[in-house]
Amino acid sequence: MTDTAAGSVKLERTNVRSIARAPLVEAPFATTVVELGRERPDIVVLSADLSKYTDIHPFAETFPERFFQLGMAEQNMMGVAGGLAKTGFCPIAVTYTVFATRRAGDQVQMALATGHRTAVIAAFLPGITTPFRASHQGTDDLAIMRAIPGMTVIDPMDATELSAALRAAVSVPGPVYLRGLRASVAEVLVPPYEFEIGRARLLREGSDVGLVGTGLGTQWALEAAELLETRGTSAAVLHVPTIKPFDTTAVVEFASHFRALVSVENHSVVGGLGSAVCEAVAGAGMACRVRRCGVPDRWADAGPLDFIRERLGLDGPSLATSVVDNQEAAR
């Protein structure tokens, strides 16, 4: 990491690969959760009939006595996780985003968030990474979880960060909501990478426009920035993996260099990263035009990820256009 010299932003820059050249890592969550199981005898994992679909099957096979299959019953699973936490274990309750935050939302809040004990809710299929529409696309989970007192909310951008964030999550007091990425996951951040809860990272320097991303949204922002560069626009990208606690300082510092910002997230434009950026910028009294790019306020389409991104204006070229439009509007 080097201090920014060429760009105008005074934040340390973290190294990233070009999205197109990022290698794929197989089941990074599985690897890390098994490592943690070896290191920490207090780690227990819970599943609601999705162990084969959420990269925790290897843990179940390696540590059968510390793996609890609870069937398709997410509300009960969160309650059971609360009980395990109260007996000194660190539960990692794993399901899909929608079932963790909608179906078992009250149980998450009462059983895991009113106390101070460490517990991880690992939620797979974030945002539009599933073709099943309203029933499986978790496009409101960050908003829901962000509103819970004491909840830490993390949306990792790649394999490196997912593993690092899981390690961090089992080591902080209180509940952590961690979005998971399964199967083959791109490795964009170049290891070694130090993840720190609540800390944003500058991934790309630039002097003309600023993009702020979280989760896969950061990959999409980087794609847009690469495109913009070929068109002569220098775009900076700030990555905000922790939605809560929010790195207001970094976002405000980043925003101070631009007239306009574009936020990019794999989530609704209501209540997630974009909202948090607006809160930070407005809270600091800055005049900065923020364009929130994410899932618009409607049920998203059905289909493969690339198809849905195009439909929602979240593909690289559409995002680049949004950035330029927002910049024009801010003139």
Place this chain on the structure above:
Amino acid sequence: MTGVIDHWSKDVEYDLDDVALRIRRRVLDMCLGRGQGYAGQGLALADVFAHLYFRVMRRNPDGSLLDRFVLSTGHSAIALFATLGELGVYEEEELRTYGQAGSRIEESPLEGTPGFEITGGSLGQGLSQAVGMALGERLRGSGAKVYCLLSDGELQEGQVWEAAMSASHHHLDNLVAIVDNNHMQADGAPAQVMEVEPVVERLAAFGFVAERIDGHDHEALRRVLPHASVAQHGPVAIVLETVPGKGVETFEHHHKVHYLRLTRDVWDEAIAELG
């Protein structure tokens, strides 16, 4: 449900074995496009869908359904789509776009898609809406019955039992719950994942008149699923013992029958096997 049904008449007594076979053919045909889908469920449910849609449920003079069907198990939509195709609600060509980007023949559709009364897929919720419909139809005095299909995996969701409790408390003699007891869920067999048996006794304890039958036995289906005009006493539950992939030998023993992703030649063999 749209009123467009070209291929059904109340005056015809259908050969339901044949209807079920045609539904099965459509199920396989629907999966050819992407080479994948919930064919296992579609094949397993063809028999009960043939009975429900071609014999049991009543229709209004305009062809729309008087009785109502609630599909709780969203991913089993393929069986309903294929049945609706058989009724002429959907064209074969459109059904072939099953699961494709932007198609309304979704693997797990939302309510408002013709023939789909609720958004299933977030499993374990359908029976509650069926209870609400049964209460509403009773209040309206329509005489309509409500049929709800749910799966054995769904029985693990607490909401199902909240719904069951409310069904018997409110003496819903116009509600029929049909359980697709296929001994399969995402992580394996319920017996290993989370035991749901004894299903019949549990449903009976919650106030249902419950019975278990072979879900592919047409005589048994006729007996436990009488024409909707036949009176019942309180909520009824029918536990269907089904075989995922029924009718295609290789699918019946396929370890990934919960969701099949196969090469074209395997699909072609299956189609040939079905005849």
